[in-house]
Amino acid sequence: MIDAMTLDAKFELIGTVLANASRARMLCVLMDGRAFTNKELAAASGVSPPTASAHLQSLAEAGLTVSMRSGRSIYHRLASQEVADLLERLGGLTPQPYLARSRRHPSNADLLCARSCYNHIAGRLGVLILDAMLARRFLARRDAGVEIVAPEFLSDIGLTLPRTGRAAARLCLDWTERREHLSGPLGTALMTQALERDWLRRGEARVLTVTERGYGALATHFGLTREEIDGVPSA
Secondary structure, three states: OOOHHHHOOOHHHHHHHHOOHHHHHHHHHHOOOOOEEHHHHHHHHOOOHHHHHHHHHHHHHOOOEEEEEEOOEEEEEEOOHHHHHHHHHHHOOOOHHHHHHHHHOHHHHHHHHOEEEOOEEEHHHHHHHHHHHHHOOOEEEEOOEEEEOOOHHHHHOOOOOOOOOOOOOEEEEOOOOOOEEEEHHHHHHHHHHHHHOOOEEEOOOOEEEEOHHHHHHHHHHHOOOHHHHHOOOOO
């Protein structure tokens, strides 16, 4: 007889580490897509470095983070894109009353507008870009995903996609917009280019700030207005 315990997915292991507010804040910081030191994560989560070390050990044991050494420092990052996707989807389960209150708080305005979701653009801007790509028929929906149907638009905006075995364009459910934004190699390439060309600049807590050059580029390539990006109601 097969021991039923061998078939358990062990959700409680991940659930236990996510149930701590300090560890959850660390994961939110790491959703930036970059690697951070123990000291940086301790400051961001409001705990001491020794406590942060204990939390990071728990996160690593649950398979959510990995660490690497560079020189004399040890850096920590999310274990994979799949972990980032999981966390974004879990965020989508946030109760609507809490989310509605958070949206009204002025301190969250920048995070709601545009932020990094691991290695692609999330928030209102991420959703608007996907909508624009679909409306302009650069992309088309196929089953539960999307595919590139007008590859010439890549050269028009100066994008080169790496050759991978993964689908070039994927969807990720945005936890604050409750709609999908673009991920996969295309989403990664787009955010990389936006940062390199100074369309977007990184801020604190995953925030991405649209520059004046960025407003122009987003209007040219995707037809997005400043009012749409900033969430200003039309008159």
